[in-house]
Every structure is written in C-alpha cells, then in structure tokens.
Amino acid sequence: MGWHENNEPVFRHAFFDTTSVTDFVFKDVPTPPPAYPRERHEDNYAWTPIAVAYEERREAFFAHVIKNPSPRGIKGFFYELVRLYKHQPPIHEEIIRAALTYINDRYDCSDFVMLGIMRLLFQFQESPLLSTELVSEARQTILNFKYWPDEPGIDSMCSWTENHQIMFSCNEYLAGQLFSDTIFPNSGMTGHEKMLKARPRILKWLELRFRTGFSEWLSHIYYDEDLTALINLVDFCRDPIILRWSMMVLDLLFMDMALNSFHGTFGSTHGRSYTREKMSAGKESTTDTAKLMFGMGVFSGLDNMSAVCLALSGRYRLPQVISEIANDYERTEMINRQRMGIKIKEADKWGLNLKNPEDVMILLSLEAYTHPLTFARVFDLFDRYRWWENQFFSMFKSKKLLIDILRQTKLDRIFSRILEKDITRNTREEVNIYTYRTPDYMLSSAQDYRKGYGGDQQHIWQATLSPEAVCFSTHPGHTGDTSAGYWIGSGNLPRTAQFKNVLIAVYRISRLPGIYITNRLFFTHAWFPQDKFDEVREEGGWIFGRKGNGYIALYSRNGYRWREAGEYAHREVIAEGTRNIWVCEMGRAAMDRRFDDFIRSILQARLFFAGEGIRYASPSQGLIEFGWDEAMRVKGKAIALDGYPRYENPYSSAPFPPEEITVSHGQHWLKLDFRRGIRDASGL
Numbered sequence: 001m002g003w004h005e006n007n008e009p010v011f012r013h014a015f016f017d018t019t020s021v022t023d024f025v026f027k028d029v030p031t032p033p034p035a036y037p038r039e040r041h042e043d044n045y046a047w048t049p050i051a052v053a054y055e056e057r058r059e060a061f062f063a064h065v066i067k068n069p070s071p072r073g074i075k076g077f078f079y080e081l082v083r084l085y086k087h088q089p090p091i092h093e094e095i096i097r098a099a100l101t102y103i104n105d106r107y108d109c110s111d112f113v114m115l116g117i118m119r120l121l122f123q124f125q126e127s128p129l130l131s132t133e134l135v136s137e138a139r140q141t142i143l144n145f146k147y148w149p150d151e152p153g154i155d156s157m158c159s160w161t162e163n164h165q166i167m168f169s170c171n172e173y174l175a176g177q178l179f180s181d182t183i184f185p186n187s188g189m190t191g192h193e194k195m196l197k198a199r200p201r202i203l204k205w206l207e208l209r210f211r212t213g214f215s216e217w218l219s220h221i222y223y224d225e226d227l228t229a230l231i232n233l234v235d236f237c238r239d240p241i242i243l244r245w246s247m248m249v250l251d252l253l254f255m256d257m258a259l260n261s262f263h264g265t266f267g268s269t270h271g272r273s274y275t276r277e278k279m280s281a282g283k284e285s286t287t288d289t290a291k292l293m294f295g296m297g298v299f300s301g302l303d304n305m306s307a308v309c310l311a312l313s314g315r316y317r318l319p320q321v322i323s324e325i326a327n328d329y330e331r332t333e334m335i336n337r338q339r340m341g342i343k344i345k346e347a348d349k350w351g352l353n354l355k356n357p358e359d360v361m362i363l364l365s366l367e368a369y370t371h372p373l374t375f376a377r378v379f380d381l382f383d384r385y386r387w388w389e390n391q392f393f394s395m396f397k398s399k400k401l402l403i404d405i406l407r408q409t410k411l412d413r414i415f416s417r418i419l420e421k422d423i424t425r426n427t428r429e430e431v432n433i434y435t436y437r438t439p440d441y442m443l444s445s446a447q448d449y450r451k452g453y454g455g456d457q458q459h460i461w462q463a464t465l466s467p468e469a470v471c472f473s474t475h476p477g478h479t480g481d482t483s484a485g486y487w488i489g490s491g492n493l494p495r496t497a498q499f500k501n502v503l504i505a506v507y508r509i510s511r512l513p514g515i516y517i518t519n520r521l522f523f524t525h526a527w528f529p530q531d532k533f534d535e536v537r538e539e540g541g542w543i544f545g546r547k548g549n550g551y552i553a554l555y556s557r558n559g560y561r562w563r564e565a566g567e568y569a570h571r572e573v574i575a576e577g578t579r580n581i582w583v584c585e586m587g588r589a590a591m592d593r594r595f596d597d598f599i600r601s602i603l604q605a606r607l608f609f610a611g612e613g614i615r616y617a618s619p620s621q622g623l624i625e626f627g628w629d630e631a632m633r634v635k636g637k638a639i640a641l642d643g644y645p646r647y648e649n650p651y652s653s654a655p656f657p658p659e660e661i662t663v664s665h666g667q668h669w670l671k672l673d674f675r676r677g678i679r680d681a682s683g684l
Helices: 054-066 076-085 093-104 110-124 132-144 162-178 191-212 223-236 240-259 275-279 287-294 306-312 320-326 344-350 357-364 375-385 391-397 400-408 412-418 595-603
Strands: 334-340 431-437 442-446 461-464 470-474 495-499 502-508 523-527 535-539 542-547 550-556 572-576 579-588 607-610 613-618 622-627 647-649 652-654 660-665 668-673 678-681
Touching: 054 076, 054 287, 054 306, 076 093, 076 110, 076 306, 093 110, 093 132, 110 132, 110 162, 110 223, 110 306, 132 162, 162 191, 162 223, 191 240, 191 344, 191 357, 223 240, 223 306, 240 287, 240 320, 240 334, 240 647, 240 668, 240 678, 275 470, 287 306, 287 320, 320 660, 320 668, 344 357, 357 375, 375 391, 375 400, 375 412, 391 400, 400 412, 442 495, 461 502, 461 579, 502 613, 502 622, 523 550, 523 579, 535 595, 542 595, 550 572, 550 595, 579 613, 652 660
Parallel strands: none
Antiparallel strands: 334 431, 334 647, 431 442, 442 461, 461 470, 470 523, 495 502, 502 579, 523 572, 535 542, 542 550, 550 579, 607 613, 613 622, 647 652, 660 668, 668 678
16 A cells, blocks of 8 residues: 555555456465365256255255355355354454455455455354454454545545445445444544435435346346345345335346346346356356255355355345246246336436436446546546546546547547447446247347447347357457457447347447457357257258257358367357358257257248348248348337337336336235335245
C-alpha cells in the first residue's frame, strides 16, 4: 500500500483480464492444522436427482464439504463455515486470515470474500471453535473496508457491474447493522449512516431485478454472487422490506435456473460467461448450488459460495414448484420465452435520471461505459470516484486526453455513435431469451441480440445434450482467452434466431479498424467436442452427433474443417470467411426414431442460401426463412424475435414488466406480489 498526493491510501496489485473467476486465489496460505483434510475427494455429476427431499441433499452437501479441504480459490474458505455449523474441527483459521488479508489489501473481488466474513460474524462469532483473536481481526476488517467508490482509497476493485453492486451494497448495509453506533474509520460514517446510505441502492437493485430481470442474464458465473448476497440479506437483515424483496428475487433466480437448465447443466445463453464454464458444466459456478437445490449437478467446489450459504440459511427454503420445474423431464417439450434487462434510451421509464450520479451508476451495471447516451456521465464518475487510477480502466486512461476533448467540445455522443459497434461491446441491454427443452436435449439463444456489434462475454446460443456434449458458435475476436477472445464473447455478434429445435446464426464480420478491438481473425468457429458424444458422423456438409437419445445436426454455409492439433483438436470446427451462416437442428429418438433416420431426414432437406439469407426446409418444422435483414418466418408465418414477456412458459405467464408473478406446476404454486410484499407458496 502507498499514499496518493491527497493523502488517500493507494492499493496497487498485479492486474490481469480474468479468463475465469477461478483465477483469483489467496497467496501464501500456511499449512492447515493437524487432522485437517488433506486430499480432495471428487464428487460425481448427478444426471438425475440424488434425493427428492431437500434435507437429504443438504446433508449430502455437508458430508462432501466436511471430508474435503477448502478449495484453492477465494471462495474456498466458505467450507470452513460448514465445519463451524456442523461443529467439525479443526478449523483452518489461517485460510480465513488469508481472506481477511485479501480484503484488507483491497484486491478485486474483495466483496465476494467479504460476504463470507460477514456470515462468519453474524452466524458464528460466538463459536468456541474460533479464536477470539480471529474474531477481533474479522471485526476490524469489516470496519476498515471501502464499501463504495466515493469512499477514500484508490484501488482496482470492480464495484459497478450488476453483481458487484448488490454485493458491495449488501456488505455495507449489514456492516452498518452489525456496528450501528460505531464510526467506520475509512468513511468517517457511523454504521447507522451506512445503512441509510446503502438501503436505497439495495431496494432499487431488487426492484429492477424483479421487474426487468438481469443484465448479466442467466450467468452461470455471476448468479452465484447474486445468490450469496441475497441469502445474506435474507438471513441477517432486519429491514422487513429488504428481507421480503430479497426472498422474491432469490425465487426468480432459481426460476431462471430451473427453466434454462438441462439435468443440472445451466447450458443456456448467458449475459456473461467464460471458456471453461461453457465447455463443461462441472466447472460452472452454479453447479454446486444446482445439485443442492435441484439434486442435479456436481459438488465441484471450484468457484461456488452460494451453496454453503443456502445450506446454512435458517430462513430461505426453495418453493417446491421451482424444484419440480427443474426436474420436469416427462414433458415432451418445454418452451420458455423471457425478456431481461432494459434499454438505455428508456432509462427514465425505470426512474433513472442521467443527471443523477447514483442513477448513472445503475446504468453502468449494464457496462454502458461509452454508450452514446451515457458517455459523458460515466466519465464524470471517473472524475468523482478517481477511476482514472483503477487498473480496470487502463485503456480509458491511455485515451484520457481524447476523452476530455470530446467531453469539453460536446462531441462525445457523435464520436460514440460512429464507433458504437466497437466501443460499446461490453454493454448489455435488453435481451429476448428463447429456450427449448426436451427430455434429451436443450437449445437456448438470445434472439436477434445486437447483431454486428462487438461482443465481450455474451454467450449467444448453445445446444446441450450432456454436461460436456455441448455445441455453440462464435466469431473469435482474438487468439487470447480473455474477453472478446477466442471462445469468450465475440469479435462480432451474429444475428441469431431460434424456433423450437432449429437455430440459425448469421455472421457478418467487420474489417473496419476499431479502438477497442480490430478484428484479425476472419473466420467463425463452433465447439463440437467429438470425444464427448457417443457418435459423430459427417455427410453432405453436415456434422451429426448423438449423445444418448439426443441428436444434433450442424451445418456451415462456407464449409468447414476440424482443428487437427493442439488443445482443441477434433473439438473445434472452423469455417473461413467474413460472411457465414450456421444452422443447428436438434432431434431425439422418441420423435425422430433412430440416429440413422434423423441423419437421413436432414440430408434430404432442401437448403438454399442467397447472399446473407437462408431458406431451410427443416424436416421437423417445415420451411424456415431468415437472414441478416430478413424476418424469421416458419411456414410463411413471421416469428417475433423481441417484445417477449417477462416469462412465458407452461408454468408462468407474466408481462414485462410485472407487478406480480405466479408460477404453478401440478399441485404446487408460488405467488410473488412485489408491491404488496407478499410471497406465498405451497410446500414451504
């Protein structure tokens, strides 16, 4: 730690563009105490529920945690909370101290770690298994932390994305509640003042999530962070409105997972995702939670903290209806259409004023750094919060002179509009999601989402037949494994449309130079891991795969070649060219008979391309027409790709935005009335 010329503490750390949250680890953790678990006991992926009753699943999770050492990542120390709960010493206090050091040094993702320390004090500070010294150190860490970017201290913590905003705000509120009459040295505020400061942020975040869903839609990474913050609020917050609204948003997070998962694999489109998590469900940050709450998945411990907090919760119980939806595989087909997020141009509709810094911060949760409507206001925040020194924004600092000139001359909006498709690639505005699930596969996509724009971490479509037999396509922005890289995000996003089991992705790659990224790779590619399928065949330009009773057919208009060497050999399908169209059709034995029959029907289907348009006579859906500028038509009927409800599926129908959401399946139901604060359900 150093000091700035204005006497603010400066925390500088080596910074990197993460390829997965598992990259974040504690350093130099001392050896654990004697009799502490040393060897990792791997769990098995559960394709079907390990137990019907939640208490059985909970005990299975506890048993797994107790016999394992805390995982290496920054969320690993949460395992120690289970040992405290189950009174199973020894406790690895040094890994908890490493967590405190991580927070004290204000490393990025300190707010993740703080959630665990907050639970430690609220739930276990009286435990005889904890030393009084450690409890005292934890209390000091909470008192000294920087809870919002307007507080003293220059650092490189990310506090503005959707998940970080609720974590920082949750931590600030609960810290204030825990030490309501104490002065927090970093801010000079009392705990009570911190509660008053954080409360409006929490309430607005909860309201927008209920009414509009998540800008980090269906993220199998960042839902873990959201869940953990919310369960802490449910368990420890004394404000009845925050408590009730947090429970409701928790229900909707699990509703999202239940509707868009396949046998425990959260294999849907995602607002934010990373390479490893896309390719293997066992590496998803939500897989431990899925196995705990739905019975399917794996207790991986790679990057999860919400499962521990949910298992330790004394207040939250998942409504039975949501668990049953997650396990509803007797249904021949399930179609879920839902809308998430907001449009920045409609900010005032959601009570957001671009002249209010707090509201601009909310819009920044969409990562709208350089959007034409937010450009000047966001860089006002850079001045206000000293973000020019934040290493996340090193690219902006290198162009500060240009940015200042644009702001002073009022040319920022014109500049941003001209380069919008490149410099707003991070931005996540409204998305319309379509998921089609059968007993043997799932196909999910973001319909017609920001075609031609640069992509960051958005995952546009995926076909899922098992935890690792998955398929998706991207345009790689560069060869690295970072945002907009080889598999993460996109150089340019496609125009994608899906109708039931058929998906078409149309690509148009830009050759124009960019400020953020200039495309150097002029091909598209698909992930199709041959070794994860039971059968793979190639014929007539199609690639066919079978996993169990599920089938997939993939076609590239430009032809294709397999990667023959290296890490992605026989898993990566490459199609050269700046203009391409990928076609994916799914099938299953119950509908399409044998795999040979499915292949034969696809090969006999007429497929016609004209420019950037396609006419495909799908064996299952009939004639499908689509293109870069053409509407999707199925058998001549136009198919809406936007304007979706908040939810539309066999279990729930709610407008966008809703005031209440009702869910039902069989004998069970859930009713959420947000404005009146009513949460009622069967089976609770």
